[in-house]
Amino acid sequence: MVLCIAIGNPLRGDDGVALHALRLISPRPGLRLIETHQLLPELAVHIATAETVCFLDADPNCSEATLVEMELEPAGKPEPARAITLAHHLSIADVLTLAIRLYGFSGQAFQCHIPAKQLEHGSKLSLYAEKAACQAAKIINERIEGL
Amino acid sequence: MERIVIEKVTRVEGHAKISIYLDDAGDVASAQFHVTEFRGFEKLCEGRPFHEMPGLMSRICGICPVSHIIASSKAGDMLLGVEIPRAAAKQRRLVNYAQVLQSHALSFFHLSSPDFLLGFDSSPEKRNLFGLLENDADFVRRGIRLRQFGQRVIELVGGKRIHPAWSTPGGVMHPIAAAQRDEVRSWIPEALESVGIALDRMKPVLDSMAPEIEHMGNFPTLFLGTVTREGALEFYDGVIRIVDAERNIVAEGLDPHRYDSYLGEASEEWSFMKFPFYKPLGYPGGGYRVGPLARLNVARAAGTPRADRELREFKHRSPGAVCHSFLYHLARLIEMLHAIERIDELTDDPELLREHVRAKAGQNRNRGVGSCEAPRGVLFHDYQVDENGLMTKVNLLIATAQNNLAMNRAVEQTARRFVSARSLQEGVLNRVEAAIRCYDPCLSCSTHAIGQMPVIVELRDATGALLDRAERG
Numbered sequence: 001m002v003l004c005i006a007i008g009n010p011l012r013g014d015d016g017v018a019l020h021a022l023r024l025i026s027p028r029p030g031l032r033l034i035e036t037h038q039l040l041p042e043l044a045v046h047i048a049t050a051e052t053v054c055f056l057d058a059d060p061n062c063s064e065a066t067l068v069e070m071e072l073e074p075a076g077k078p079e080p081a082r083a084i085t086l087a088h089h090l091s092i093a094d095v096l097t098l099a100i101r102l103y104g105f106s107g108q109a110f111q112c113h114i115p116a117k118q119l120e121h122g123s124k125l126s127l128y129a130e131k132a133a134c135q136a137a138k139i140i141n142e143r144i145e146g147l
Numbered sequence: 148m149e150r151i152v153i154e155k156v157t158r159v160e161g162h163a164k165i166s167i168y169l170d171d172a173g174d175v176a177s178a179q180f181h182v183t184e185f186r187g188f189e190k191l192c193e194g195r196p197f198h199e200m201p202g203l204m205s206r207i208c209g210i211c212p213v214s215h216i217i218a219s220s221k222a223g224d225m226l227l228g229v230e231i232p233r234a235a236a237k238q239r240r241l242v243n244y245a246q247v248l249q250s251h252a253l254s255f256f257h258l259s260s261p262d263f264l265l266g267f268d269s270s271p272e273k274r275n276l277f278g279l280l281e282n283d284a285d286f287v288r289r290g291i292r293l294r295q296f297g298q299r300v301i302e303l304v305g306g307k308r309i310h311p312a313w314s315t316p317g318g319v320m321h322p323i324a325a326a327q328r329d330e331v332r333s334w335i336p337e338a339l340e341s342v343g344i345a346l347d348r349m350k351p352v353l354d355s356m357a358p359e360i361e362h363m364g365n366f367p368t369l370f371l372g373t374v375t376r377e378g379a380l381e382f383y384d385g386v387i388r389i390v391d392a393e394r395n396i397v398a399e400g401l402d403p404h405r406y407d408s409y410l411g412e413a414s415e416e417w418s419f420m421k422f423p424f425y426k427p428l429g430y431p432g433g434g435y436r437v438g439p440l441a442r443l444n445v446a447r448a449a450g451t452p453r454a455d456r457e458l459r460e461f462k463h464r465s466p467g468a469v470c471h472s473f474l475y476h477l478a479r480l481i482e483m484l485h486a487i488e489r490i491d492e493l494t495d496d497p498e499l500l501r502e503h504v505r506a507k508a509g510q511n512r513n514r515g516v517g518s519c520e521a522p523r524g525v526l527f528h529d530y531q532v533d534e535n536g537l538m539t540k541v542n543l544l545i546a547t548a549q550n551n552l553a554m555n556r557a558v559e560q561t562a563r564r565f566v567s568a569r570s571l572q573e574g575v576l577n578r579v580e581a582a583i584r585c586y587d588p589c590l591s592c593s594t595h596a597i598g599q600m601p602v603i604v605e606l607r608d609a610t611g612a613l614l615d616r617a618e619r620g
Contacts, residue, residue, distance in 0.1 A: 040294070044291065094276075
């Protein structure tokens with residue numbers, strides 16, 4: 001099973017670009033799509049049921065959509081020190097670590113960085129982000145077909 | 148006078164700073180918990196149609212949106228002047244219990260338990276969810292499953308996990324199907340078992356940490372919460388009861404719709420969060436606490452068998468009201484048990500599946516007040532509208548703000564006990580933070596602000612000069 005998780009707030013302009021890209025991914029058997037505002041611990045349960053997981057997120061620091069394979073920390077390796085803020089949400093790396101260490105996830109993980117420019121209040125994407133969403137969906141569709 | 152400031156409090160939601168002032172002798176003279184963010188949600192809503200308010204209000208918070216939607220919908224019910232269908236009220240109750248469950252699970256298992264299961268003096272890099280995972284993975288998994296259960300109920304009934312917009316003035320948008328109800332029920336045995344395990348882990352901690360708990364926000368206050376007419380624990384509808392530190396009833400049967408006749412809101416120039424107080428006792432003498440500890444102190448009974456057993460034991464911990472802030476954690480577990488039992492009862496009620504879930508009417512009033520018990524305490528939404536149903540004034544009295552005076556006292560007491568030098572040691576920092584985390588504050592809600600919450604602590608001398616500063620997050 002391939003799991004795509006799109007992260008973003010659709011009311012903060014291009015921050016919702018990942019959600020838009022997710023809706024452009026072609027539905028097919030064995031593909032599961034999740035939209036979320038923020039990453040929470042229980043997502044680790046869903047990740048653990050997948051062979052491949054792909055996180056889609058807005059990235060104001062990139063200029064074109066890119067799919068990057070993430071390195072998984074081995075389950076037996078001591079946990080690295082994390083002086084992190086654990087408020088009410090986790091980072092992509094955190095939720096992936098939970099999936100590995102709590103539920104034995106051992107599949108492939110990718111992060112799709114999607115360009116974003118305007119992060120102000122509003123539900124509309126910039127043209128720039130709309131194009132980036134199409135590009136991201138194309139890359140992911142191709143990757144899924146290749147699996 | 149010297150001053151210590153803890154900036155960016157971790158594992159709570161929002162932004163805050165703690166200042167600790169030392170006197171000429173180098174002892175703690177006072178402490179302040181500053182909330183340094185501002186959002187102004189009340190102002191943003193002016194001019195909007197009241198029917199939009201539940202959807203708008205849910206955006207205040209990603210953790211307790213359901214409570215805001217429910218309080219907002221109830222204010223809308225009052226503006227319409229309708230009594231909503233019983234199935235709709237039961238749906239709202241069901242989802243509110245699910246929200247209490249998932250929010251308390253996050254607070255207890257993921258944010259607070261590293262403090263007491265790994266120890267206040269363990270390294271800050273390890274004293275978090277991941278450190279706990281190495282120590283007891285099953286415990287972490289159970290916390291995740293409990294949250295997942297609560298979130299799943301919200302998703303099944305409300306349509307989505309975060310910011311569901313299914314509740315509206317007059318009721319809810321759609322009925323529940325039998326299959327949805329059955330899925331909810333299938334989670335209950337495991338959820339009850341997990342909370343039982345957590346209670347078994349928590350109670351010995353209370354004994355082993357007794358000396359610390361004694362000085363971590365243990366002081367007399369009033370306690371305020373919603374109860375049924377019979378005085379039992381209540382989260383959706385009911386009357387307000389206030390008890391004092393000896394558990395004497397100070398006020399009973401107060402109408403939540405008239406909250407502003409007995410609750411006032413003071414401001415301090417050093418914090419964006421207001422300081423609510425009980426008017427008859429004035430400010431700051433009328434400071435009170437809300438939330439799990441307060442609810443269990445004001446309720447005569449829980450009204451469900453397992454929670455009632457735990458509540459009886461809880462009440463035996465003190466001859467009067469339980470005043471230890473640390474006991475908020477235990478109270479959270481008891482409320483989780485209660486919420487699961489209530490979810491079980493509601494899913495056993497055929498009325499929950501009835502199809503009539505919305506009463507329709509035009510606007511019949513110009514002011515509506517809605518209240519319910521949110522995970523962190525009682526929540527009030529007060530709306531005034533013009534003849535076109537557009538909002539002219541909004542007042543939100545949020546649970547975390549109602550604990551503001553108490554959180555400040557907890558910080559000061561903890562600092563007095565544990566700060567003994569002109570610099571900040573890690574253990575001190577975390578104990579002061581932990582005193583705040585007992586209240587599981589959601590500063591985003593209480594200031595109606597955006598964002599997550601790091602902490603900054605500053606230590607200042609009698610002249611105001613900065614002696615030390617620590618920052619996390």
